[in-house]
Amino acid sequence: MNKKNLADILSENKIKSTKQRRVILSVISELKYPDTAEHIYLLAKKEDDSISLSTVYRALEIFTEKGIVNKNEFSLSDKKMYEINTKVHKHYLTCNSCKKILTVEGCPLEEYEKKLSLQTGFEITEHHLNLSGYCPKCRLENS
């Protein structure tokens, strides 16, 4: 994602475009998997050394509010994890050992929700599914 697009995303969402926000958004958009505020801060610092952690938190907050970023409240660690919101329904598969998170698209729950709705009378509007275990790398190292 290039600088032009980042500034566009900000203006489309009525967010004032600052150097810090562009850098932070750029960093997030290049993440391979959901990551912590602290790590996003360290990555952003490489591009703009003067950036502060509170600016990162404030940017993450506004991006999340606007739906540009997903704030993952379900992480296995104590830290919240952030990622670009692709608007695709997905689930997470976390490694208990190295804490890396794999994003899994697609969802096995549609039928189940219908069935459960009939059984319980609930209107089901949302679900969160988080799986965890050991990734291929950690399985090898621990065996």
Add this chain to the structure above:
Amino acid sequence: MNKKNLADILSENKIKSTKQRRVILSVISELKYPDTAEHIYLLAKKEDDSISLSTVYRALEIFTEKGIVNKNEFSLSDKKMYEINTKVHKHYLTCNSCKKILTVEGCPLEEYEKKLSLQTGFEITEHHLNLSGYCPKCRLENS
């Protein structure tokens, strides 16, 4: 669950039986659904006013280690949630409106986990599924 059983559970798990631990375990075993350390502390304080929050945390830690209690790392809030480990696999269906929680036994994910394990190379050991929506009563009231 009576006092006798609680002391038994502790000794079976080679945990020294103290008044505080019995009280804390008793409180947890009577929870209707997962709850916070803070709330468990307040409930325990009703039975033993001298109990301290750090003792609650230390008890929760050892109970979790021994598998007597489940520590829910995926809670929606910032706080970790604890519940007695019944060893019965279950999910939760929460009403967004009245916040009641329905416990749902049975699980639609076995096949999916196998498939995902093949796809990703992960050894999947656990999952958490939380559904939410509107219960029959609130559906009526809100329509």
Add this chain to the structure above:
DNA sequence: TTAATTGCAAACACTTTGCACGCTA
């Protein structure tokens, strides 16, 4: 120009830890 944004440090909320005392096995 001027209101929003920033960096800094201090405050916060939840959890963990060091220590002297007390209690269980």
Add this chain to the structure above:
DNA sequence: TAGCGTGCAAAGTGTTTGCAATTAA
């Protein structure tokens, strides 16, 4: 009685906030 468990206060984390200086529109 030996050593683990406890209460207390202090320290640790991750995150949020108040404020004066800076910057984008």
